[in-house]
Amino acid sequence: MTRLPARSQKPRRIIEAAFFEKEIGPVSATELLAMTEDAWGILRDRLTDYAREKESGLLARCLMCEGRVFIQSRMHRGKRLPYFAHFKGGDPNCPWHRGMTMKPDDARAAQYQGRQESIAHRLLCEQLDLLARDDPRYLRSSVATYLPPTENSFGRYPDVYIEWEDFPAFAIEVQLSNTFQTEVSARSIHYQREGIPLIWVLYGIDPGGVDVPQSFRDVIRRHRGNAFVLDKEAINASRAEKTIVLKCFLRNVDGSFDGPVLTRIDQLTFPKRGLPYLEDRITSHLREQIDAVRRPWFKTLEPLREGWDWRALDMPEVLATLDHLRKEFPKLSHWETGKRDEDFTILRLVAVAFSILSTANGHERNYATRHPNVRALLNTLLHIPSGIQRYALLVELLLQHTALCGLLDGTVGQHIKRAKAQMEGNLSLSDDPEWAIMRHLVPEVFDPLVREELIYLQALPAWATPIT
Incomplete structure (x- = not known):
């Protein structure tokens, strides 16, 4: 008699979402499943570490009952999948609660x-x-x-x-x-x-x-x-x-x-x-992934350093890079109606962000304008309505989390403050496509999970470390 192979156990999402400290915020079960094993594995380590040493660990709570949670895993169709679970002693009345876990001493004895x-x-x-x-x-x-x-x-x-x-x-x-x-x-x-x-x-x-x-x-x-x-x-x-x-x-x-x-x-x-x-196979892999995403953009922006305008959108290499980005983000901006306007807006925003990134890394670059430095670039584009005033919050966050944070104490900070006042009600917020694009291109700043992972691994680059 032929025995049928055992079916993989169907995974259960014990907790639909958890709220993490340290600027990470809510993480859904779907987002957890989409992470690499190293990414959710490090979260698993740190959620457990928190019970022993709060500075080394992370705290996450169930969004339903606010009880502490950790990450378990199980095999499903040959793949190891993570899911949130309550720590022992969690609220048994929580709708997402699925029973108690065995004490380590009892399990070890068995x-x-x-x-x-x-x-x-x-x-x-x-x-x-x-x-x-x-x-x-x-x-x-x-x-x-x-x-x-x-x-x-x-x-x-x-x-x-x-x-x-x-x-x-x-x-x-x-x-x-x-x-x-x-x-x-x-x-x-x-x-x-x-x-x-x-x-x-x-x-x-x-x-x-x-x-x-x-x-x-x-x-x-x-x-x-x-x-x-x-x-x-x-x-x-x-x-x-x-x-x-x-x-x-x-x-x-x-x-x-x-x-x-x-x-x-x-x-x-x-x-x-x-x-x-x-x-170190974890840090090297993470850096390679980030560099692979940014490398084509640096190559595309390099010829534009002498200054550019709308005609840049006729350059084949620029169009190819934007089309590749659109495969990941079909809608590049909710603020623009036509494709050409979207392309110009995103190309300029990325050029500004990469100018800040490069300069913070010790390589003075201006991919967006003909100004001699990033300070002049920002002062100009934040001042004019047709510039990047709508992205004042985004630029502010980028500067806050880089070695150029000192610019916020001078004229750049003043221009950001004015831009926020002038564009009140029309500022680009964190749920806009532009912010998702920045999380994709500059995760060391805009993706709190990646940033926290790099900090934990002691691998956050110097350019992404504010100088106090």
Whole structure:
């Protein structure tokens, strides 16, 4: 008898929308589903981190009952999908509530048949300790031994704690099975406070397999897309080199992994905040995506630096760039009626924004007018009714979030104030197509989720950092 394949469980949107702090605002379940796994995964990390350390975490509340929420995931038709869920103790009367979650201690006890640790886990920890002792720099190490705190009110029992001469003391946590997100968060934050680098070592999984469990994905993401695995080959390499050598699988943007690279612990980068990594695959992928969107616009605007007018709309390269943008945003502006007027308005607005972006990045550029600098450009176009007065709020926000924020204290700020007064009732607001286009082209400023992600990764570019 042939057994039919099991159907994927239909996903349920436990919470339709959540409200995030830190200028992010409401995020719907649909928007969550549209995010990349790294984007919603980092939100998942930070929502859990908030319970341990508010500065490192994020707070989000259910829009129905205002209870705290976090992000869970489940597989559906071969794809891992995120959804909002209430933290334990949420309001059971909330229309979006779907029952209580199991306590981590209860789930762990069930997983290990009443024990808090498996036998295999203990053996792997002892193996790593032996490998650490082979290193000629070895000073001391311990397995599951209490480590007194220095910056915390309590200590922890790291799986393996290692000190080598002329090398930062570090801790290793061995992940043999599903580890709860709360545990991953608690240990990561604790060792961050203590100034002790933490390395998660995985065992018993194949990163190149069909699916990697969510708990392993959480650890890999915190390691900037690096999966560190201990297996027989890594153990043999460790013995040969007399130090700890792990297999490192680097994740690609499509979720696949490159072939493993045998990596010594002392080859890793130890950031000031976050977990060590061999190569930062998250930040590099995010920057590549942003650059790929902007690159064609810089190429289109460069020939216009000598000044331009309506005739620029007859240039094939300009029309091609605008037509490509229209595929993403069929309506470029609600304020203009004809296609040519829309094209001119958006071309000038993007030229102004990219002039600000370039100048804030230390490369004085004026893609919009023949004025000698951005200050003169803005003073002129904000002063004349046919300029960019309607976009005073947009320009103000852009300047506030860049290294050129000081311009708001001078004549540019005065012109923005006048423009807002003159265009009252006719100002372009954040739900207009122009703002959506700016979120697409300059997400470091106009997309609060991307901006917060870059801040969290300590990768916000200098030009997008206000100088106080």
